[in-house]
Amino acid sequence: MPKPNAVVSALPSTIPFVAPERMERESGRPFAARLGANESSFGPSPRAIEAMQRTARQDVWKYCDPEAFDLTAALARHLGIRPAEIVVGAGIDNLLGLTVRIFSEPGDAIVTSLGAYPTFNYHVNGYGRRLVTVPYRNDRADLDALAETVRRENASIVYLANPDNPMGTWHDAEAIESFAASLPGETLLLLDEAYGEMAPPSALPPLDTGRNNIVRARTFSKAYGLAGLRVGYLVGAEPICAQYHKVRDHFGVNIMAQSAALAALSDCEWLASVLAKVASARERIASIAKESGLAALPSAANFVTIDCGQDGDFAMGVLKALDARSVFIRKPMAPGLDRCIRVSCGLQQELDLFETALPEALAAAGRSRR
């Protein structure tokens, strides 16, 4: 048999996430509330739906534009930057992999928070880089410790999600800017703003594409409700962005994604209505938690992380008991964070189901008496 590459050969067979579809296949029972993947149950803009329907009828037989010209131009206008400062990709996942491939060498240290986005870690391992993790502090990314670790390890890349996933917490723009300024010039800050639209504006530093050591990742999967299509983008200085075009899959952003994202971007009213629904669902999830005597963490994302008040095993028991009640959620897994469960903002009827199931699940998981 042909020998696999040494890096690949050494890798385990893993999947960063077990999908709800697999869980449904295995249980033989569909979820009644899909509150685990931080998708937008509110769906995409009707304009995006119309664009997809038109593309299905007219253009889907054509290869997509490898430059995503129209979408990139619209994003540039929307963000007030130049098209050369944007790289459109097949979702942030794809752009994370490319960033690891492009801005580090095999064996390089790459720093992230312990318990942060698993797909980033998957790519770090997949390219044979060395993952170095830093524990959260008070349920937030520990910026000082991240910067210190970067310096100690001479890291090529540091990954920071702001707002954070899985905790929903965030740092304000000043803290992010100080953090960026404290990094060595040769370290790339990969700032994942997948949840940026849902965050208070004070959490997002102004777009300064004059800085060479930051790329910011954004997506149409969350607020724009197009997770299934796979489309996200990076914003960065032109010389940084230029590297991606040397190795990316040029036809990798499909024609539906390009046309739907373009239409979605134009519909500010829909976005505003979704953001209002997200804000209201966050409040409702927090209040459901409170009814059961649990504390919800503050969230700047489209999910709420709930402290179940005991250890990781208990929180896992709650998750499983919710699963048994057809409510799909996820939970943080790292020590310290694992006492929590993570519940995505969803439709009224999904939250109704969660409201009914949570007290039962807490009891089923053997909640300690208080």
Next chain:
Amino acid sequence: MPKPNAVVSALPSTIPFVAPERMERESGRPFAARLGANESSFGPSPRAIEAMQRTARQDVWKYCDPEAFDLTAALARHLGIRPAEIVVGAGIDNLLGLTVRIFSEPGDAIVTSLGAYPTFNYHVNGYGRRLVTVPYRNDRADLDALAETVRRENASIVYLANPDNPMGTWHDAEAIESFAASLPGETLLLLDEAYGEMAPPSALPPLDTGRNNIVRARTFSKAYGLAGLRVGYLVGAEPICAQYHKVRDHFGVNIMAQSAALAALSDCEWLASVLAKVASARERIASIAKESGLAALPSAANFVTIDCGQDGDFAMGVLKALDARSVFIRKPMAPGLDRCIRVSCGLQQELDLFETALPEALAAAGRSRR
């Protein structure tokens, strides 16, 4: 600035293909006949269109199934193999890149035909492997010379498209099987059958997934008319396929692609009708060539390669003159092949335009008197 990876840093800024969309933007003039990208102007099955419309309305906000379970199962049934012998990817382009990444080491020799699919070469260079090319012989891939070069260079991978692109020629199944058998056991044969559905059955060896040193690539972009969606698959032995799952983008095959491909695969009648249209368009293109005194090469694909009877400059002049007449085609570029132009099968009205434009283009390109 953070230092790009040494391999990436050394790469030029290239695009494997300049897209027709860019040509249209630059000329300010849309093409009236899109006959250059070997797409299917005949479009996808109405069932696929319906599936996309339904997905747009109902499911597009959900992440796609990272296992492409339903599509993989349907392909397995269709092909009479096991799901573990299939890897679904975001088009063959994506799977070519993964194959290079997985089955070779930096610096390894990888063999292909000189003038074959440029995106494969792009990935070989992109991963810092060493591209070794073998000239065509009589407008076909030179199997003996490819095998000899593999042995001489101790190549990890050899790429062969059958039917061939850009020439449209093919080898029969016996020749492909002898070629595979003549390769060292540690060399992977990457057999690109993107045009397989359009080929005579005698060109396709039986699927023998017991062989560890072959992967075969197929796509929904050609006969199935779904180029814009990006969905293709590999067929190979289970231990070969297993490697891909260690590093691929797990959410990389979008939900539209999965649902449309599944529907398209079920519609044998539509496929048969497209194949009939392709066969008839091939004949028509050959006959248009003949009217102008040019010879069409035999084709087992959804395009016809035409020998313009002079040198590469002349054929390029013909291409440009067709372009000026709003007819988009492409042409082979390698020495010896570059005397040809390549015309995709298209709709009646597109071929009408080509029929009118070709004699004018030959004259404009300064055709020699005979």
